[in-house]
Amino acid sequence: MGLSVLRFAPLRERNYRLWAGADLVSTAGTWMQVLGLNWVILSTTGSAALMGAVVLLQSLPVLLLGSWGGALADRLPARPALIACQALRAALAFALLAGASHALIVAVALSSGVISAFEGPVLGRFGSALVPRSALGSALALGSVLSSAGRIGGMALGGVLVGLTGPGVLFLINGVSYLGVIAALVAMRTGSLRALPAAAAGEGGIRAGFRYVLGRPVVLIVLGLSFVLGSLGRNYQVSMAAMAAGPLHGGAGAYGLLSTAFAVGAVAGGLLLAGSGRSTLGVLVATGVGISVLQIGAGVAPSVASFAGVLLPIAAGAVVFDTVVSTRVQLDTREDMRGRVLATMGIVSSLSGMVGAPAVGWLADTLGARGGLIVCGMVTTVVAVGGAVALGRVAGIGLPGGGRVAEQAA
Numbered sequence: 001m002g003l004s005v006l007r008f009a010p011l012r013e014r015n016y017r018l019w020a021g022a023d024l025v026s027t028a029g030t031w032m033q034v035l036g037l038n039w040v041i042l043s044t045t046g047s048a049a050l051m052g053a054v055v056l057l058q059s060l061p062v063l064l065l066g067s068w069g070g071a072l073a074d075r076l077p078a079r080p081a082l083i084a085c086q087a088l089r090a091a092l093a094f095a096l097l098a099g100a101s102h103a104l105i106v107a108v109a110l111s112s113g114v115i116s117a118f119e120g121p122v123l124g125r126f127g128s129a130l131v132p133r134s135a136l137g138s139a140l141a142l143g144s145v146l147s148s149a150g151r152i153g154g155m156a157l158g159g160v161l162v163g164l165t166g167p168g169v170l171f172l173i174n175g176v177s178y179l180g181v182i183a184a185l186v187a188m189r190t191g192s193l194r195a196l197p198a199a200a201a202g203e204g205g206i207r208a209g210f211r212y213v214l215g216r217p218v219v220l221i222v223l224g225l226s227f228v229l230g231s232l233g234r235n236y237q238v239s240m241a242a243m244a245a246g247p248l249h250g251g252a253g254a255y256g257l258l259s260t261a262f263a264v265g266a267v268a269g270g271l272l273l274a275g276s277g278r279s280t281l282g283v284l285v286a287t288g289v290g291i292s293v294l295q296i297g298a299g300v301a302p303s304v305a306s307f308a309g310v311l312l313p314i315a316a317g318a319v320v321f322d323t324v325v326s327t328r329v330q331l332d333t334r335e336d337m338r339g340r341v342l343a344t345m346g347i348v349s350s351l352s353g354m355v356g357a358p359a360v361g362w363l364a365d366t367l368g369a370r371g372g373l374i375v376c377g378m379v380t381t382v383v384a385v386g387g388a389v390a391l392g393r394v395a396g397i398g399l400p401g402g403g404r405v406a407e408q409a410a
Helices: 014-045 048-073 078-098 102-129 133-165 168-187 206-214 217-233 236-245 251-276 281-299 304-331 335-395
Strands: none
Touching (some): 014 078, 014 102, 048 102, 078 102, 102 133, 102 304, 102 335, 133 168, 133 304, 206 335, 217 335, 304 335
């Protein structure tokens, strides 16, 4: 039936529609605040390094506290915990209205990171309670579309408002957006939420979570693929800038065009996966190999237009890959362990960003923008093929799209 409405099953759930609408607005507000904070830092200090340090402060707590956040997520009721986290985020946004000094910006960044360490696993568990288990893949794919749309809309609107009103309005809008999320959570029909089992006594700790993850070979291989392809194949903010300013001789205008092409591809990939509902391991490995090979092609693209043309399927494939990773990690694990598994996934994601961006930048400086892309593409291709072989042995799947998947949730 193609992209029929029946395949967008999550939208038939009232609670999911409430959550999706609130998440779209909140994501836009979040990126508006990011733009506003970056504007304050750059306009007052001119330091990109300080801006990077703020980003690092938001990532570090996830690495240090993510495991505890996952353990709590498996014990606490998700909805009240999310309301508390959203209220704290709103308070931080409103605090910036008093005057975004450098000390306050640093404090807000660090506090936001601490909240994220606990909120991330709770969000994952709560999202799976909004829809039937069979619709989880489509729900995650639609979530990727909304995140991309919110980011694009928030950055675009924020770019207009920051020049007209200053950054304070952006902080105000972001704070109000969190209140919208709280309102959506309060308005949900609790009787329609799918009940998720809490961690059993004696199995709710961090060590039990690590033992469980280490005993799931499919999950370990998927997380390994996510780390390598995420670190060397996702940092296109670095590689796009290097290509635009270097061999493509495009400048700022070309970078804007490439960013738009990437965003369009990301939305298309999310819609494609949401419509097909095929979040299998076969799709995961096929997409991983495909985008890795395309990355090599991007390294030899002769012009801005051809590079943008290659970016479209890469962005679409990246969203498909990342969404299938999240789906498989959730479907192939026990629900009472899901918070800790999602926390592990968040730690892997943070590490891939922290390791990958400097690595891709160093390769671009050392080998040139083209050479860096090609080398990264070759490495990720080898790793993706190796991951396909490993998954074939432990889960019985191959490179073709569907494959045979061994569910390991039991």
